[in-house]
Amino acid sequence: MQAFPVFKSTVKSIATRRYLCQPACAEAAFAVEGQQQTHRLQGGAILYISESDLTVTIRCEPPENCPGSWQMPPLKLHWGMIVEGSQVWEIPSQEDWPSGTIRHKKSALRTPLIAENPSAPNGGAATLHFQLPARSDLREIRFAIFDTKNNHWHKDGKEDFVLDVSRGAPKNAVPDELVRVYSYLRWEQAGKPELTASQQSQEFLAAHSEILLKLQSGKSCASLMTEVGLDPPAPPQLKRQPAPIKQASSTRLRPTKE
Numbered sequence: 001m002q003a004f005p006v007f008k009s010t011v012k013s014i015a016t017r018r019y020l021c022q023p024a025c026a027e028a029a030f031a032v033e034g035q036q037q038t039h040r041l042q043g044g045a046i047l048y049i050s051e052s053d054l055t056v057t058i059r060c061e062p063p064e065n066c067p068g069s070w071q072m073p074p075l076k077l078h079w080g081m082i083v084e085g086s087q088v089w090e091i092p093s094q095e096d097w098p099s100g101t102i103r104h105k106k107s108a109l110r111t112p113l114i115a116e117n118p119s120a121p122n123g124g125a126a127t128l129h130f131q132l133p134a135r136s137d138l139r140e141i142r143f144a145i146f147d148t149k150n151n152h153w154h155k156d157g158k159e160d161f162v163l164d165v166s167r168g169a170p171k172n173a174v175p176d177e178l179v180r181v182y183s184y185l186r187w188e189q190a191g192k193p194e195l196t197a198s199q200q201s202q203e204f205l206a207a208h209s210e211i212l213l214k215l216q217s218g219k220s221c222a223s224l225m226t227e228v229g230l231d232p233p234a235p236p237q238l239k240r241q242p243a244p245i246k247q248a249s250s251t252r253l254r255p256t257k258e
Contacts, residue, residue, distance in 0.1 A: 041154045051165050054132040060113060062122040072123035073150060075113040079143035098130035132165060133176060139166045174211050181228045182207035
């Protein structure tokens, strides 16, 4: 176990990795429904993509009635974020990276999908759950699936997969720095106990909920930041309406140079 990691800031703050423990998307239709997409990859595997409250689920399942010789290959998510006003990939802060993630070049991350039951016939499904940062300018994540065994890329035709997450980014998103300060203060008031990574995650979410309750009671984000010694955010600029979710299409395998 470990204490909260502390970073230099106006007020000492904590950072934490956030994980999800929810059932993966299990839609059967090959379409986009809200924040859910389903694609059939070359070779027959089924790719499910979903997002709720900035929590992303990527799940790849064996094809129906697949032969006994078919095996789920090791897969990695090659991904980045798109923010408003830019088409250049960005990556989140390292404390927000999912477990096992490594940086690829300057603006992409690679995260392995985890086999749910490696001893199952055909290798079973491979899944990844991760939480995106609560940024009001966050619009999309773009990604491809890399088959590391066969050195093959799965894409949406010739293009990257695109998942619109703009509806999960609230217009008045709680700044990460404020949540971290509240998390640190809660931990300090509790006597600075030793916490596991899971407990740190729960404390972070509890601090976020505490802030939301104060906002619902009539307080402003700027006033809460001032109370703990942080500079309030600059007035928001006029934002364009988010683009509609891209319709899913059949996916084919295309080799891509790394």
